[in-house]
Amino acid sequence: MREAPSRVLMESLWDAGAKIQAFDPEAMHECHRIYGHRDDLILMGTKEAALQAAEGLIIVTEWQQFRAPDFCHMKATLTQPLIFDGRNLYDPERMIKQGITYYSIGRR
Secondary structure, three states: OOOOHHHHHHHHHHHOOOOEEEOOOOOHHHHHHHHOOEOOEEEOOOHHHHHOOOOOEEEOOOOHHHOOOOHHHHHHHOOOOEEEEOOOOOOHHHHHHHOOEEEEOOOO
C-alpha cells in the first residue's frame, strides 16, 4: 500500500467529504496502520459488508474473489447501482443488462 493508487483515491474522496467503507483481503492491516482510526474510514470484514448502505462501488484491486460477484446482490445492496471499475473486471454489456451504471476506467 506504500504507493498504491487507492491511497490517492481515498485521500481525494476524503477531501471531497466522502466516507469510505473498504475491504481488501490483503491490505486491511496495512491500511489501518497507515490511517489509524478515522471517522470517515470503516474497514469492513467482507466484500459483501463493504457494500452495505454504500452509494457506489469503486474497484481498485483485482483479487480473484472480486471477479465473479453476485451482481443481483450488489445491485440490491448498494443504495445506487453504481460501479467505477479501475481494473476492468466486468463486461460493460453485462453491467448494462444488470441495470448497473458502470464506468470502466481506461476502456473505450
